[in-house]
Amino acid sequence: MTMEFSLLGPVEAHAGARPVDLGHARQRHVLAALLVDAQRLVPTDELVERVWGERAPRGARGTLHSYLSRLRGILADAVPPRPDDSGHDHDHRPRQHTIGQPQPQPQPQPQPQPQPQPQQLLRRSGGYLLAVERDTVDLFRFRELTARARECSLDAEREMLLGKALGLWRGEPFGGCDSPWFNARRGAVEAERLLAVLDRHGALLALGRHDEALPSLLAATAGQPLEERLAAQLMLALHRCERSADALRHFHVVRTALAEELGIEPGPALRELYRRILVSDPELSAPAVPAAEDSPASATGAPGAAVDAVRHPTPHQLPAAPHRFVGRSAELARVEELLGGPGPGTAPPLLVIDGTGGVGKTWLAVHWARRQLDRFPDGQLHLDLRGFAPDDEPLPVQQALACLLDGLGVADSALPAATDARVRLLRSLTEDKRLLFLLDNARDTDQVVPLLPSGPSCAVLVTSRTRLSGLVTAHGARPLTLDVLTPAEAHQLLDRHLGQERVRAEPPAVEEIVARCARLPLALGVVAARATAHPHFPLAALAAELRECQDGLDALSDGERHTDVRAVLSWSYRALTAPAARLFRLLAAHPGPHLALPAAASLAGAPPRTVRPLMAELVRAHLLAEPLAGRYTSHDLLRAYAFELAAADPGRPAALDRLIGHYLHSAHRADLLLSPHGAPMEPPPLPEGVTVERPGDHAQAMAWFGAEREALLAVVAAADRAGLDEHCWHLTRAITTYLGRRSHWSGLARAQHTALAAATRLADRAKQAESHRELGCSYTETGPFERAHLHLQLALVLHRELGDDAGIARTEVMLGWTCEREGRHREALHHDRRALELFEALGHRAEQARALNAVGWDHAQLGDHREAVACAVRALRLQEELGDVRGQANTWDTLGYAHQQLGEHGEGARCHGRSLELHRTVGHRYGEAEALAHLGDAHGASGDAPAARRAWTQALHIFLDLGNTDEEAADLRTKLAALDTLGTPS
Structure with missing residues (x-):
């Protein structure tokens, strides 16, 4: 058995499938410093400098000798003596496993006589030498594969070798090693990786596989914004994926970054590519790709499947176009004039339409926006700010930000808690977009300012009943005050509602109706509706009724136009x-x-x-x-x-x-x-x-x-x-499951805080305990974990005071989940075992199964995969007896993970497939995405690259839809980028 060493990520060693404990961090640094020059003598002084730099402690050479002595023993013990025959290592045979059936015990085999293992870490005059084969070190394997790739004449073979080389990377090279020598070497090795990434992208584009290249290109560009070759590859891939506008926009992003960071313009090659995309040069089209059934390109399904997975949703939130819109030609021309050009400096153009209620501000804004959809290909966002709602406060800024971010694809579960962080996220997501914001019914300037995008290609339309002078003076907004309709426009609106023949038959009555409605579109619409409902009713009679009703409302008049609307509404109301x-x-x-x-x-x-x-x-x-x-x-x-x-x-x-x-x-x-x-x-x-x-x-x-x-x-x-505390608490409890399944964590947290206040007023400690527990669950999902622990501990105290063992057990399960999310797996196991004991004593079978599954998952995270399978099988039997579909979905995922870690990838895939099916049944989107990601892992481990790609791409799409674009999405992008390799992405 040969030891293998990893430097392209955390410094690690494995003997077969078994990890080798290399000791503390500094000792691993010593090994890494020798592995970089495997089979070469490293002088002692140079080794000290590599490990400690100028901060070497007194007695560093003696300390170094101690570390080397320990490493020599570790390396000797990790690789057992070689047998004198060709017997097989039975511990590494593929295993077949059937859930619930006992496994046959291996028969004892005669043990061969060991032979001495040669020493690997040698002391020589003046220094030390690590005598390991270079192909056992991932850094040297990476270099050998990239060198072979550059000698290939076939794009497909070159791409395959580079993909395999990049698949060796597990993170930052020499992870955890921090000294000037390591930092300098790390930069050089990362430059080698970037060159390999660029070469592989070039091969993919040459093969016409631009849709596969795009996820990796997007991820790489985020880390290398000034790399012009990378920018050119991304632009070409976007252009071939029918996203030419995004390609052209990216050129301007790179151009701005180069000017600001380096004070230079893009090079001639990038400028020429920009020109060719601008004119849709046909020579930029992708080459034809043979349609082989087993080719990676054909395995992706429809062209651009991988691209779709990384696209953010395009919002189309504008209300329906007003079907009886009339006139306003001068105002529409003014809107076009004010929003047609760029805003001040690099700010987006901003227009404020103000006017009295019912004058048609929203109709004007929507009518104009509906005719400008092509100008805003990244979408249109609409938000009613409820600035003048009669029975409620204006929409809070934090909630308004949540609505806008939701429209941009950020799920509740990914929303930052702080308002300032939401503002920054909104500006980041809109920096390079062409979006239209319609912010309707704003109360004041302070409500609007945090909602403004940052991209100069965006445009913002704000409507309000007041003149938002703060937006004009401080933010460059262009104002437009909307007056009532002209007499001709008012007549035209009635024509649209009632028909020209009826309107022209009674000119005096029509004139009075127009005057009584103060030429307000809303009031005219209400009167026209009454007239339409009575097609044979004379308009003169309607005018008379309106006159009588209005004369009786003098006491309500305050000199504003909305009193005229009140009169019209009163007249219409009395006709009901x-x-x-x-x-x-x-x-x-x-x-x-x-x-x-x-x-x-x-x-x-x-x-x-x-x-x-x-x-x-x-x-x-x-x-x-x-x-x-x-x-x-x-x-x-x-x-x-x-x-x-x-x-x-x-x-x-x-x-x-x-x-x-x-x-x-x-x-x-x-x-x-x-x-x-x-x-x-x-x-x-x-x-x-x-x-x-x-x-x-x-x-x-x-x-x-x-x-x-x-x-x-x-x-x-x-x-x-209303002070209905019981109702408030129970309603919150009833919506908790749904909001959790849809990852609406911030909305759930708000409701739970309200419910907790209600339970406190009721002096009901049981309800308080449950509210604390559910708040702990919400904060476990969104952070911070400190707040989750606070609420869970408060719940635990209350349940213990009440002697509520079931409540204690449910809280222990949540504490276990919180610890698991923090990576504290042994603490998680402690909490989940305690919950299991309590549920077993209480005879709560459904929750006993839930706790059993949690214990199984903890064992899997701690490496005890057989025990994990045993616990999950027990849980699954209970859940199947009870018909607990949601519980089964989670348990099948645990089973799949454990089998996969045991090397039983087929069984793992089967389990994850069943989990996926059940998560879809119950509508748990996050669970569906997790099951897909794990299913892809199982397919990838078994060598089924097309199936892995399909599962990972679907999972990525759901995570992006939910807004989980950090850890989960980044991991999936890495796997998709490294998929077409001879090895299996880890």
């Missing part, structure tokens, strides 16, 4: 049937951005079949909108008017109770489908008149939660404001 008018008032109690029919029915305390025609009546009257089938919303002026009316309605408190009851009991029933084996807890009683939604299966429950997520979080806050 009594049940519809009551429903309009009660809808103001709903705190969310939109609601479904069952929620409206609960507000009314009536069956959905009774409420549906009332909702249709409100839609026909333009007092409500139905942007999606069965989901309703309204303009904030309409909400403000309804809010005024509802304030005096004695039925509003009971309606709010019914609404909260609707969401609480619907969420409770849906949660039972997501976690049927959780600890049951009945919510407060259901009020009379509530319509409860009852999803029929797991998929329907997930869909319901997805549609109602924003409303549910808003209702938690509404229950808190």
Whole structure:
């Protein structure tokens, strides 16, 4: 058995598959300093300098001699004496394993007589020599492979050899060695790697495999932003992947970086490539690639599959274009003039449209934006800042940042906690993008400034009822005040609604309607809706009704135009049937951005079949909108008017109770489908008149939660404001499973903090303990771990005071998970064993299985893979008996990992495949991505490169979609870049 040494990453040694303990860090540094010059004499003084530099301690030579003596013994003990025959090493045979079946014991074999092993670390006159074969050191293997690659005339063979060479790298060379000599040598070796990376990319591009090259090119460019050859390769790959705009944009990024860092322009080769991409030179097209069934290119599936995996989502969030938009030609030309050019300096162009409520600011902005989609190929973001919401505070800056980052592909689980960090992330993600931001209904300058992108190619449209002079003076915003429609435009709008014949038949009535509506588009739309509902009603009669209604509202007038809207709304409201008018008032109690029919029915305390025609009546009257089938919303002026009316309605408190009851009991029933084996807890009683939604299966429950997520979080806050502490706590509990599965950790943490405050007011220590535990879970996922430990320890104290062994056990499981995330595997095992003991004593079989799986995972992380398999098999049997699908998904993943570590890659792949199937069944996206990543590992280890590529690419796509773009995505990119090698990516 030969020892192998690793320098391209942490300094390590392996005897066969077994790692060799090389001692403490400085001792490993001594070995590394000798391995760099294997088979060559290294003088003692030079060895001291390599290891310590100028900081060598007194007596360094004696210390060095001690280290070398220990290393000599370690190397001699690591490699057993060689046998005198050709017998096989039975410990390294491939194993076949069937879950749950005992394994046959190997028969004793006659032991051959050992022969002496030659010494490897030699002392010579003046120094030391490490007598190991150079092909046992990964650094020399890397150099030999790259040298062979440069001698190849075939691109495919050259790419294969370079891929194999790069697959030897496991991290920073000489990892952990810190001395001037090592630092200088590290830079030289990394330069060798960069050259190999460039050569391999060149071979891939020559082979027409630009889609495979792109993930590696993107990763390499992030670390080498000034390398012009790398920039050229990335530009060519992007161009061939039909992303020419990104290619041209990258040229400008490199050009700016070179100018700022070095004060130079790009070289002629890069400038020429830019020109050729600009004119779509056909000679830049990829060469034809033979369609061999087993070729790596054909294994990727559709062309560009690997590219799609690394693309961020392109947001298209603009509202639908207003279908009866009229006029505003001068204003549209002004918007085009102000947003058509660059902003001041390197800032994006910024326009603020201000005007009274209902004047059509949003319509103008959306109408213009819809006609400019080609100018913003990276997407359009829309956000209602709720600056003048009648029943709520403006959208907090931190939450607004979360919404924008979500649109840019950053999941809740990846959101920084601090507002400043979110601002920096937003600016980083928009630096090189061409995005349109429509920030609607802003309250003030302070609400807008943190939301501004940094890229000069972006554009920002802000609407507000106030003039945001701070944006103009401090941020170069261009202002545009929107006035009411001209008389001609007002007539044109009525023409669109009612038809020219009807409008021209009664000119005096039309003139009065236009005047009474103050030429406000919102008011005109409401009146037109009434007229459309009564096609034979004379317009003169409508004008008379409006005149009478308005004369009665003088006491409400405050000299502003919105009082005219109030008059129009009052007139339209009085025309409603009594049940519809009551429903309009009660809808103001709903705190969310939109609601479904069952929620409206609960507000009314009536069956959905009774409420549906009332909702249709409100839609026909333009007092409500139905942007999606069965989901309703309204303009904030309409909400403000309804809010005024509802304030005096004695039925509003009971309606709010019914609404909260609707969401609480619907969420409770849906949660039972997501976690049927959780600890049951009945919510407060259901009020009379509530319509409860009852999803029929797991998929329907997930869909319901997805549609109602924003409303549910808003209702938690509404229950808190209303002092309904029991409801607030139980509703938070009911949404916890869903928010966790979808990685909405920050929203869940906010709700749990609210629930904890409610439990504290209730003086309910059991509820406080559970809230602390769930907060600990959230912080385990998002960090910081210190906060996770704080809440979990508080939960543990409360459960112990209550004598709640089940609560203690659940908290121990969470402490185990937190320690596992920190890499403290023995502490994790301690917590999980304690949880297992408690669950076994309590007879809680589902949670016993969960703890068993956790113990198995801990054993796998500690290297005891057979024990891991045994624990996981026991857990799986319990979960299958109980029908616990989510638990089975996790346990199959543990089984797969353990089998894979045992070298049983086929069994590992089977287990990970089953885990993937079950995670998809329960809708656990993060679990799905993890299972795919592990499945790819198993395929890669067994040599099935196409299957590994497919699994890793899918996993990368999900991680990027969730926003986990750091450790998980970086690891997958590395594996994808190193996939086409003779070896297996580690």
